[in-house]
Amino acid sequence: MRLKYRVELSDADRASLETIVRQSSAGVARVRWARILLMADEAHPEGCRSDREIAETVGFCERQIVRIRQKFVREGAESALKRSTRCDAGSQKVLDGRAEAHLVQLACSTPPEGRNCWTLQLLVDELCRLQVVQSVCRETVRKTLKKTNCSLGSPNDSASPKPIARGSSPGWKRSSTSIRKSSTTDVR
Numbered sequence: 001m002r003l004k005y006r007v008e009l010s011d012a013d014r015a016s017l018e019t020i021v022r023q024s025s026a027g028v029a030r031v032r033w034a035r036i037l038l039m040a041d042e043a044h045p046e047g048c049r050s051d052r053e054i055a056e057t058v059g060f061c062e063r064q065i066v067r068i069r070q071k072f073v074r075e076g077a078e079s080a081l082k083r084s085t086r087c088d089a090g091s092q093k094v095l096d097g098r099a100e101a102h103l104v105q106l107a108c109s110t111p112p113e114g115r116n117c118w119t120l121q122l123l124v125d126e127l128c129r130l131q132v133v134q135s136v137c138r139e140t141v142r143k144t145l146k147k148t149n150c151s152l153g154s155p156n157d158s159a160s161p162k163p164i165a166r167g168s169s170p171g172w173k174r175s176s177t178s179i180r181k182s183s184t185t186d187v188r
Contacts, residue, residue: 005069007040007048013077014041020081032058033081036068094136095144102132103141104148 009017020026020034036058042048049057051065058065072080095103106126111118120138127133127141 005066005073006042007037007069007072008043009037009041009077014038014044017077029083030081032060033068036060036065037072037077037080040065040069094133094140099127099132100144100148102130103127103144106130107145 017034017038021031021038023031026034036054038044039049039054039057040051051062054060054065055062068080103123106123107118112122112126115122120141123141124136124138127136
């Protein structure tokens, strides 16, 4: 079977990858990726290992091995040894602090006429109707409400966590058994 992305390391690349594998200060992921490239090297004297053998040795699935090969061939060794940044990194949040406050206030208010409680879709529609946000998805509303411990279960719930009843605190409790005092007195 002919591999589409062949890893052929130069002597300098192989030496730098071997030093990364031996370093104790290198991250775990970086060491694994270096080991994968070393095992996939077709110019190695022991020969190239199959993706299945590499996956079993390193603990990844075969698809991840293929992706690392692809990244090495397309972008080079340095790029294959570091995480790529997310495409949505740096984008603004849909619900900022002001919008979150509106959402919590809305979820804690009485539901619309004919409803027992707020649903996620009702909250999304109401936020858009009030022009708090232009658009928002239900999942964003759900995550925000989960973060604030707000429950949509009953109409009079608040966003604050419920207080713990007296005596059910996980802290110190009084023992039900008493410790008898010593019947002897100290003599000085």
